[in-house]
Amino acid sequence: MKTNKIFIKIVQLLIVFIFLFIWEILSKYNVINTFIFSSPSKILKCIINLYKNNNLVNHILITLKETIIAFSLSILISFIIAIIFYEIPILFNIFEPFLTIINSTPKVAIGPLIIIIFGASQNSIIIMALSITLILNILSIYNGFTNVNKYLLKLLNSLNASRFQKLKYLIVPSAYSVIINSLKINISMTLIGVIMGEFLVSKAGIGYLIIYGTQVFDLTLVLSGIIILMIISYILYLFINIFERKTKKHS
Amino acid sequence: MNNKIIEIKNLKKSFNDSHILDNISFNINKGEIICIIGTSGCGKSTLLNIISGLDDDYEGNIKYYFDKNNIGYMLQEPALFPWLSIKKNALIGANIKKLNKENDISHLLKKYKLEEHNNDYPDKISGGMKQRVALIRTISLNPELLLLDEPFAALDYQTRLNIEKDVYSIIKENNLTAIIITHDLSEAISLADKVIVLSNKPSHIKNIYDINLDDKKDPISNRKDKNFTYYYELLGKDLDLFENK
Structure with a gap:
């Protein structure tokens, strides 16, 4: 089992190295347009340069801070709303069509409106990220709450368990895997929302670097930003995995 | 009567x-x-x-x-919580009713040969054992x-047949x-x-x-x-x- 895991890791790393190697060779011999596609070595130099001269760490920290705030708010708000919907099902029936309609609206379209309402600040970026994740989150957590084992629910009813006891002993723990999956999807969705927000209003952050690179036609900078984002996204995903392992329930 | x-x-x-x-x-x-x-x-x-x-x-x-x-209700399914250990499952009724039944349940788990599984999760024990845990959970509350x-x-x-025997003896003994x-x-x-x-x-x-x-x-x-x-x-x-x- 362990050898299998190591083998998979080696193959995954090999795929990355082969991809980077082919990309480097193709750009070195001008088989691909280096202005558009740049090359791994140029991107690496760009990232080192950003680190030395343009405070890359600060840009990363700003994007990370916005992502973590938006992510935490999204989980907290959606959890509370899902519990309210579970406790008062008629509220869910009333609001479900509105949630579906709002969720299907392209969020970029409401970006300018968010900026006008909340100003050209970090608040708008966080609201932008929330607008992408919140409704999906509410729906998936609520769905997890409603799909509980009917025998366990009947048992708690037969024991005259209070609403709080049902939530504590059954509803929330049984939605554990749904909540974890929702966290995994959410972290990357939040990052997408933050970057979209940074495209629109920011003066710092990885989204700002990408949009700046596009404006000055420095596509190496754009690709560097994208690669940094991929690394951030992967690290955040790893954090959720560690959280999952630490809190693993036998569900 | x-x-x-x-x-x-x-x-x-x-x-x-x-x-x-x-x-x-x-x-x-x-x-x-x-x-x-x-x-x-x-x-x-x-x-x-x-x-x-x-x-x-x-x-x-x-x-x-x-x-x-x-009233104690035992369902068609043992209805054990997969995320709780055997002992915690047996204790859940007492916890909900805010009763201290720790000693009674430990005694019952021992009596029905489940003591060594106290910290196991339900997916690790057989169907008969699960039903025994459900029975212990129910009778520990001394239902009328x-x-x-x-x-x-x-x-x-x-x-x-074995579980029937256990249930029968528990009902008659108590x-x-x-x-x-x-x-x-x-x-x-x-x-x-x-x-x-x-x-x-x-x-x-x-x-x-x-x-x-x-x-x-x-x-x-x-x-x-x-x-x-x-x-x-x-x-x-x-x-x-x-x-x-």
């Missing part, structure tokens, strides 16, 4: 224009084991839900001569009335009153003091039999009693299991 604990009179239940229970009337005395038998879907579980208080949408009258909150809805249905025959729903005639005769036969839907009571075996010991030896076949044939005829000649 004056030690009546439940009196059911003219109980009727309908659901979505479908008539499920029709004029059900019977009494239960303290310390009795009542088995209710009937064909699938005849409303046995509905009747149990009504008696337990989980379903209060019915016509008729049920009079409880004890605290109605003190125990309701068992086909508690042995999912078990293999040998485990089933002088509990129990209503057991079953499809199995031999299970009903070997466990019950009284068997109630329900008809097809809309269910009414076809017959109530007092089971008088010569020497009641445990469900396995009760099956060897000379009167066992007599009751088996009576109940079988009521349920149209034998061809009429």
Whole structure:
């Protein structure tokens, strides 16, 4: 089992190295347009340069801070709303069509409106990220709450368990895997929302670097930003995995 | 008898224009084991839900001569929480009712050879063990009335006999009153003091039999009693299991 895991890791790393190697060779011999596609070595130099001269760490920290705030708010708000919907099902029936309609609206379209309402600040970026994740989150957590084992629910009813006891002993723990999956999807969705927000209003952050690179036609900078984002996204995903392992329930 | 604990009179239940229970009337005395038998879907579980208080949408009258909150309900499934250890599962009823039953449950887990699985999770133990945990969880609350809805249905025959024996001894040792729903005639005769036969839907009571075996010991030896076949044939005829000649 362990050898299998190591083998998979080696193959995954090999795929990355082969991809980077082919990309480097193709750009070195001008088989691909280096202005558009740049090359791994140029991107690496760009990232080192950003680190030395343009405070890359600060840009990363700003994007990370916005992502973590938006992510935490999204989980907290959606959890509370899902519990309210579970406790008062008629509220869910009333609001479900509105949630579906709002969720299907392209969020970029409401970006300018968010900026006008909340100003050209970090608040708008966080609201932008929330607008992408919140409704999906509410729906998936609520769905997890409603799909509980009917025998366990009947048992708690037969024991005259209070609403709080049902939530504590059954509803929330049984939605554990749904909540974890929702966290995994959410972290990357939040990052997408933050970057979209940074495209629109920011003066710092990885989204700002990408949009700046596009404006000055420095596509190496754009690709560097994208690669940094991929690394951030992967690290955040790893954090959720560690959280999952630490809190693993036998569900 | 004056030690009546439940009196059911003219109980009727309908659901979505479908008539499920029709004029059900019977009494239960303290310390009795009542088995209710009937064909699938005849409303046995509905009747149990009504008696337990989980379903209060019915016509008729049920009079409880004890605290109605003190009913223990064992379901068709062991209903163990997969994310809780065996001991925590056994303790959940006590935790919900805010009772300190730690010692009682430890003792029961030891008695039913589950002590070594205290910290295991339900997916690590057999079906019979799970049912024992469910039983410990139920009886640790000292219920006045125990309701068992086909508690042995999912078990293999040998485990089933062993669990029946455990349940029977627990009920008799603690002088509990129990209503057991079953499809199995031999299970009903070997466990019950009284068997109630329900008809097809809309269910009414076809017959109530007092089971008088010569020497009641445990469900396995009760099956060897000379009167066992007599009751088996009576109940079988009521349920149209034998061809009429």
